[in-house]
Amino acid sequence: MINNNNCLGESILRVLEESTGGFTSDGNETFDDLSAPSRTDIGGKLNINYHVNLANIDLAALTNIGANCTIQNNYGLESITLTALEDVDGNFEFNNGDDVDSLDLPALTDVGGSITINNNDRLESFSA
Numbered sequence: 001m002i003n004n005n006n007c008l009g010e011s012i013l014r015v016l017e018e019s020t021g022g023f024t025s026d027g028n029e030t031f032d033d034l035s036a037p038s039r040t041d042i043g044g045k046l047n048i049n050y051h052v053n054l055a056n057i058d059l060a061a062l063t064n065i066g067a068n069c070t071i072q073n074n075y076g077l078e079s080i081t082l083t084a085l086e087d088v089d090g091n092f093e094f095n096n097g098d099d100v101d102s103l104d105l106p107a108l109t110d111v112g113g114s115i116t117i118n119n120n121d122r123l124e125s126f127s128a
Contacts, residue, residue: 026050049073072096095119
């Protein structure tokens with residue numbers, strides 16, 4: 001969990017490949033980049049919420065999320081990389097990412113719950 005760190009500029013989790021629990025990042029005001037290029041599995045939920053300046057999320061190697069995936073209220077978000085994501089065991093929610101124009105999940109084959117894409121002002125395309 002990475003929460004409410006008002007001076008944290010970025011989080012790069014370079015070598016962490018998997019965890020049995022979830023991952024949450026909430027309310028880090030100056031946070032502008034979240035990258036975990038080696039992370040392939042999250043055993044629980046993935047929550048990335050309420051970041052004012054978060055511009056990029058790069059989880060390119062992530063293939064599985066063991067519960068809900070919620071990415072919401074990241075008003076400066078410009079890009080999300082989830083190109084390897086195959087399975088979400090719960091719901092997939094992407095809400096209030098005002099500057100994202102494309103959400104592409106080319107490997108996604110299974111969502112255990114619902115898919116909700118809501119209130120994204122510049123979103124022009126979604127594919128899964």
